[in-house]
Amino acid sequence: MSDLDEPDALAALLRRYRQAAGLSQRQLAESAGLGERTVRDLERGRVARPQRATVDRVADALRLGPADRALLHRSTANRRGEPGGAATGDGPLPRDPDPVPGAPLIPDLLAGVADRTARVPLPADPPDFTGRDAELQELIGHLGSTGTTTVVYGPPGIGKTSVIVRAARVAATLPDGVFFVDLRGTAARATSVRGALAQLLTDLGMDRRRLPGGTAERRACYLERVAGRSAILVLDNALDAEQVLPLLPAGGDWRVLISSRRRLADLAGARRLRLGALSDEDARHLLAEMVNPARLAAESGTTDELIHICGGLPLALRIAGSRLASRPGWTVGGLMDRLRDTRRRLDGLYAGDVEVRAAFTVSYRQxxxxxxxxxxxxxxxxxxxxxxxxxxxxxxxxxxxxxxxxxxxxxxxxxxxxxxxxxxxxxxxxxxxxxxxxxxxxDAAGREAALERVRTRLLATAVAVTSWFPTNRAPVVRFPFPEPRQVFDSARAALDWFEAERYAVVWAVRRTAEQHRAEEIIAVVEAVRGLADRHHHLAAWHELFRLAVDAAREANSPALEATLRNALGFALKYQARRPEEALPEHEQARRLYAEIGDRPGHAWSTLYTVGALHRSGRLPEALDRARLAATLFAEMGDEGAVVASYAVGDILRDLGRPVEAAEVHRRGLAELPDPAGRNRVRSGMIGYRLGLDLTAAGDLTGAVEVLDRALATFRAEHHPTGIAECLGALSETLALLGSPRAVAVGTEAVRICHEFGDLPRQAQAWYALGLAARAEGRTDDHAQCWEQARALCETTDVEGRRLAEKLAQG
CATH class of the missing domain: 1.10.10.10 (Winged helix-like DNA-binding domain superfamily/Winged helix DNA-binding domain)
Incomplete structure (x- = not known):
């Protein structure tokens, strides 16, 4: 084969014609009426199918004669899929074979383009290059060491070439400079090792007309010429390690930079740097390099939306910026109107010969x-x-x-x-x-079968998790799913799985609801209630319980509907902090239980309305309802009377009667059956409330003692909500007491509440840390802690409003 048939022949020809004409890329672009980026991409072989009109405009600008013009067009045959072009299809890209030994070589037509071939230069830096400071520093550090090979890899369009070229240019201080080869690993036909060696040998000073014919012979000449030299070798867009290995220098002082979409795991001894997405700040800077910053600032919110949908991908950002820059009459909003529809978004992310979809297609087909x-x-x-x-x-x-x-x-x-x-x-x-x-x-059947396998396995595993977090309620329906993929040997392992998969589990329940599988929804949601009771902020429980309520109505089961409405109300009160929405759910549950004659259910629903009224700030109503619930439980001899009593105590404390509240909670602890066994968590809950009472009554030392005991109980039970509540209350009490423990406890409270996503209690912990800082005379720390508390404080319920009042009073 001739070197003209190499995939980069057009790039090599165009570069040499331009250099022979004494033109820069910008000058050629202006003369041809093309964008500078288009000329640069043509010279780098990045345009998969250059249009014939584009090649003609370049030939006109270079003033090529008929023979040279024909040569330029012939070099595009591989890219257009003309005879002799690359094969199509999935799997590894084709490679060019060596010539048959002994066969005559086709004359090297490139040799006559110019008497002396110039070394292939580094591509120009993109004028909009931005960010990547940390990555550049790491690469420049690698280039400071003899014999290093570094692979920069990442997804399509992430800017790998720009980074390695910038690093090589900054570090280009070695005596023999920088050598650059585009290996075209994403082209229809990647550069063969033979073709790459031809370029490198020419760059190293060998007459192209005297190049050996076979790859092995070229490799031997190459190793001979690199020995004793000191330079940087940049191998851009590598397909795989097999393509790279024969190009690595042996001997001399060489430092090699490789870019690839692949990690090139088979390249032993290489260092690796994965490029990730640009930050929002760097993405905005990139756009501002292409589009008038004032134009972006005028639509700041829409620009943020554009940055978000591009996801920090430089290719997508450059395409968006190019479309705006070339259409001064467009607004950012106008472009977003074309991109908001996700089904058409990839259609809108193109500019000239460059598009996001094409970049992904290459990697996908490999x-x-x-x-x-x-x-x-x-x-x-x-x-x-x-x-x-x-x-x-x-x-x-x-x-x-x-x-x-x-x-x-x-x-x-x-x-x-x-x-x-x-x-x-x-x-x-x-x-x-x-x-x-x-x-x-x-086909549709194949897609649905895949999604169904995912759905059922997820729900099966979610229910397996719940065996570590049981409730005191018997299951109401049989679990209808296959065996889970995973089993768990500890509560911690089960919880870690659920936390990692919570979005997937919610998706699975939603899909189950869309399919109207009422029995399956009810089975799953009933199973996770024990987990929801302990981990209020682990998932969007109110959404799941809402779906379960709808399923119970669909199944025409008033008892199930009432049970699940109470669960929904609980989630709305304690997780979503929306007590006003919780109240009607509990009231409807009360009515349903009354209609079917379920006295215990009616009593518990009555008690659940107390929390909603209390958190809504309707304290007198809440107190009356709590006393009614206590009476209903007492008539049945149900231990729910103890739970109702501590609700009464909470309301008395918030009505400004903490001493009475403390008496109620002490009596509740005394009357609670089996406080060290099955009611251990309830004993911790009452103890926590007693600690709040004592703090409000001014008995800070007694409060600390009680709260410490409650905290120990919740730690032993692995009850995160109880731990967060006790730490928050304890940190504030210790701060008021002036205890040196206040800072440590408050810091732990902030950390744990942050991990759990419990923003209201995190705000309380920041408030307590601020109190401690103020007591120690650390004015700046006090101000910063309270600023954090204000930012997190939610005033949708009585607790949040009370904290807001404390912060306002100072």
Whole structure:
């Protein structure tokens, strides 16, 4: 084969014609009426199918004669799929074979373009390059060490070439400079090792007309010429380690930078740097380099939306910026109108020959069928992150096969690892691409079967979790799902799974509701109530319980509906902090229980209305309702009377009668049956309330003693809500007492409430830390802590309003 048939022949020809004409890329672009980026991409071989009109305009600007013009057009044949072009299809990209030994070589037509071939220069830095300071510093540090090889990898469009070129240019202080080769790993035909060696040998001073014909011979000449030199070698857009290994110098003082969408895991001894998305701040700077900043500032909110949908992907941001820059009459809102519809978003992210969809397509086509199917089906799951178990479910594969598929997709640079071990995500734009491919390549039955496997396994595992967090209520329906994929040997392991998968579990319940599977929803939601009682902020419980209420109504079961309405009201009060919405749910439950003659259910529903009235600030009504509930329980000899008594005590304290409240809570503790056994959590709850009473009554020392005991109880029971409540109250009491423990307890309270997502109690802990700082004379710390408390304080219930009043009073 001739070197003219190399995939980068057009790039090489165009570069040499331009250099022979004495033109810069910008000058050629202006003469041809093209964008400078287009000329730069043509010279780098990044335009997959250059239009004939574009090539003609370049030839006109270069004033090429008929023979040279024909040569330029012939060099585009591979890209257009003309005879002799690259094969199409999935799997690894084709490579060019060596010539048959002994066969005559076709004359090297490139040799006559110019008498002396100039070294291929580094591509120009993008004028809008921004950010990447940490990554550049790391790469420049690598380039300071002899013999280092660094692979910069990441998903399509993340800016790998820009980063390695910038790093090489900054670090280009070695005597023999920088050598650059575009390996075209994402082109229809990647640069062959033979072709890359031809370029490097020419760059090293060898007459192109005297190049050896075979790859092995070129490799031997290359190793001979690199020995004793000191330079940086930049290998851009590598396909795989097999393409790179023969190009690595041996001997001399060389430092190698490689960019690839793949990790090139087979490249032993290489350092690796994964490029992630740009920060929102850097994304805004990039846009501002392309579009008048005043134009962006005039639509700041819409610009933020544009940055969000581009997801920190430089390619998408540059395309959006280019479309705005080339259309001064467009507003940012006008562009967003074209991009908001997720089904058409990828259609709008193009500019000239550059588009996001094409960048993803190349990597997708390089995958084998199983990883392709996995990517398509994962994109159908609207979750923030996935794990290998989900991948196994969408493929109906065993864990070992799923792990291998995961490794293949990760190696292709299409997965973003998350902070959680073993979890990963897909870029939002890649999700849209995957959904397109799923609807084009999978039939509806196949998509539904994959989603059903995921749904049922998720719900089965969620119920397995709940065995570690039982309730005192007997299950009302049989659990109808298959065996879970995972079993748990501890409450901690079960909780960690649920916390990691909570968005997926909510999705599964929603999907179950859409399918009107009432029995399944009720089974799952009833099972998780024990978990919801302890971990108020773990999931959107009120949404799940609302779906369960609807399912119970659909099943025409008043008893189930009443039970689940009480669960919904509980979630609205304590998780969502919306007591006014909780009250009608409990009232409806009371009516349903009364209609079916369920006296215990009616009494408990009456008690649940107390919390809603209390948290809404309707204290007299709450007190009357609490006393009514206590009477109803007493008539039946039910221990619910003790629970009602501590509700009475809470209201008395908030009515300014803490001494009476303390007496009620002491009596409740004395009357509570089995306080060290099955009612241990309730004893902790009453103790916590007694501590609040004593603090309000001014008995700070007694309050600390009681709160410490309650805290120990909740720690022993692994009850996070109780722990957070006790720490918050204890930190404030210690601060009022002037205890040196106040800061340590308050700091722990902030940390734990942050982990649990309990913002109201976190605000209380910041308030307590502020009190402690003020007592110690740390004025600045006091102000900062209270500013944090104000930012987190929610005033939707009586507790939040009370804290807001304290902060206002100072």
């Amino acid at each position: 995958l084998a069928p199983a990883p392709q199917a996995a990517l398509r089906r994962l994109a159908l799951l609207p979750w923030p992150a996935y794990n290998v178990a989900a991948l196994a479910d969408v493929l109906d594969a065993d864990p070992e096969a799923a792990t291998a598929v995961h490794a293949a997709i990760a190696e292709a640079g299409l997965l973003t690892p998350t902070a959680a071990d073993g979890r990963f995500r897909l870029h939002d734009l890649l999700v849209l691409f995957g959904q397109e491919r799923a609807h084009d390549e999978d």
